[in-house]
Amino acid sequence: MISNEQRAHDMAVALMAKHNDGLDPVKAYQDYINILLPILKEIDKDFPTGIAEHPVARPKTPRNDEPRPEQK
Secondary structure (H helix, E strand, O other), X not given: OEOHHHHHHHHHXXXXXXXOOOOXXXXXXXXXXXXXHHXXXXXXXXXXXXXXXXXXXXXXXXXXXXXXXXXX
């Protein structure tokens, strides 16, 4: 599972890369934090336990007392 912090970081970095104006490192870091925190708060609110990377899909099998055709 990827943590909410990692997801928010990835989004913030992507947004920073899109709006890179050759900022000095201190200004770039301040902008990163200003982008990161609202994203992280929203993700934590929507997914308090995180988001599963590859959730396991369980097949739905009906319970049937009839024997299968090959068992008749």
